[in-house]
Amino acid sequence: MNALTTLPTEQQMYQAIVQRDVRLEGVFVVAVKTTGIFCRPGCKAKTPKRENVEFFATAAEALAAGYRACRRCRPLELAGSVPAWLANLFALINAEPNRRWTNADLDSLGLSPSRVRRWFQAHYQMTFHAYVRTQRIGLAVDQLQAGSDVTSAAYENGYESLSGFRESLKRWLGTVPTAARQIEPILVQRILTPLGPMLAAGGEKGLCLLEFADRKMLAKQFQRINKLFAQPILIGKHAVLSETDRQIQQYFSGERTQFDLPLRLAGTPFQTAVWNQLLAIPYGETHSYQQLANRLGKPTASRAVGRTNGDNRFAIIVPCHRVIRSDGHLCGYAGGLWRKKWLLNWERENLLPAQQRQLKLPTV
Structure with a gap:
């Protein structure tokens, strides 16, 4: 196993599969010797005995060792991919984005409304019905801004009355249909x-x-x-x-070490200064909270720097994961400490190959 897999101990990884801890997906996969199958940590299959498992950093390593992917948890797919049991629903949503969905519709597809709701809350921070409702409102706003009249925008996006359409816009956008033409969501x-x-x-x-x-x-x-x-x-x-x-x-994939995106940082002058200091930390390096405070000319503000790190809205892009304590220990990370460890190890391992790519001369 490479450096990435040394982050949790084998006992911790086994405990994760016992508890079906999805927070560790992406850190390792578990292979079962008796079945020849490898799984995600959160797989719902029967928990194997400790002596019958081994751990790999990636699905590629498990495949190379002769194991095959579990058909239940699908470890070859990215974590968070739409599961097979929801695939048909997403296909229908994409085919009919302005359809009004009910729990009866889900029941007719053989889906449990409560299970669907839990999946959307976990992956979109909203219920299924809120998801399709905001999608319909977005489509209606697009039509209004493209010059469509209010009646067409309402009825073409599943609203049964103009009053219902106005009420939805007021609830979600805080305005009426005519004003929605000027609102950018x-x-x-x-x-x-x-x-x-x-x-x-x-x-x-x-x-x-x-x-x-x-x-x-x-x-x-x-x-x-x-x-x-x-x-x-x-x-x-x-x-x-x-x-x-x-x-x-x-x-x-290891192809990018810097980001080129328009960021709306928008914070207090102190917050903005801290976030800009984070953007200046080179890929593959770590700085301490105290170093950042010193660089800002506020040597007693290391705690305030830490709080501002926690307020960062741009995971990975504004690299707050590159900030550690002065004694070298890692500390809190909003995305989970295990992710912070993974990201730092990934950047250290990929630093030399990235530098070699940057120095590569063009062929003639």
Whole structure:
């Protein structure tokens, strides 16, 4: 096993599979000697005996050792991928984005409404019905801003009455249909990574947020950007979100060490100064909270620097994971300490190959 797999002990990894701890997905896979199958830590299959398992850093290593992927937890797919039991529902949502969905519709597809609700809350921070509702509102706003009349925007997006349409817009956007033509929403898109799904939020003015979907304070972060930018938040697609996805995938494939994205940092002068210091920490290096405080000319503000780190809305891109204690120990990370360890190890391991790629001369 390489350096990445030395982060948890084997006892910790076995305990994770006993508890089906999905927080450690992306850190390792577990292979079962008696079946020849390897799984994610959170697989719902029967827990194997300790003597019958071995651990690998990646699915590729497990495959190379002769194991085959579990058909139940699908470890070859990115963590957070749409599970097989939801695939048909997503296909229908994409085919009919303006459809009004009910629990009876889910029942008719053989889906448990409560199970569907739990999955959407875990991966989008909202219920299934809120998800499809915000998507419909987003489509209606797009039509209004493209010049469509209110009646068409309402009925073409599943609203049964103009009064219901107006009430929805007022509840979600805080305004009436005619004013919605001038409102630019913040759009939210999910990004899959080896460490679990992330939620990106942004629009024409830039990226507002990028966080792991299981962050405990994520709902408050959405409330903050809603208040900070005075824009409604809806499910949707935008070029800046697609570009964020592309650059994040490049980071995890080892092809990118710096990001080139328009960020809406927006904070107090002190917060903005701290976040800009974070952006200056080189890939593959770590700095201490005290170093950052000294660099800001505020040597007694290391605790305030730590709090501002916790307020960072741009995981990975504004690299707060590169900040450690003065004694070299790691400490809190909103995305989970295990992710912080993984990211630091990944950057250290990838630093030399990245430098070699940058120094490579063009062929003639």
